[in-house]
Amino acid sequence: xxxxxxxxxxxxxxxxxxxxxxxxxxxxxxxxxxxxxxxxxxxxxxxxxxxxxxxxxxxxxxxxxxxxxxxxxxxxxxxxxxxxxxxxxxxxxxxxx
Numbered sequence: 833x834x835x836x837x838x839x840x841x842x843x844x845x846x847x848x849x850x851x852x853x854x855x856x857x858x859x860x861x862x863x864x865x866x867x868x869x870x871x872x873x874x875x876x877x878x879x880x881x882x883x884x885x886x887x888x889x890x891x892x893x894x895x896x897x898x899x900x901x902x903x904x905x906x907x908x909x910x911x912x913x914x915x916x917x918x919x920x921x922x923x924x925x926x927x928x929x
Contacts, residue, residue, distance in 0.1 A: 855883060863920065
């Protein structure tokens with residue numbers, strides 16, 4: 833299942849709702865709005881596979897593949913063979929449900 837552009841646009845414009853989001857969605861919101869540092873801050877000190885999965889994506893986006901692979905392993909997954917945009921979309925779909 834994919835996520836459509838309208839849903840993404842609405843999500844990224846939903847600044848009022850950000851306080852209602854869990855840390856994974858907050859991280860994706862900040863990243864999608866161009867603030868990698870704030871996105872990373874959302875998951876940097878969290879435990880658990882969900883936070884590790886977002887953390888992995890963010891380090892992959894940063895270009896730090898060694899660190900990204902560490903976080904993918906912590907999440908119980910491996911680095912996907914997707915573009916960063918496709919991975920972001922898949923994560924958004926996963927955590928919006």
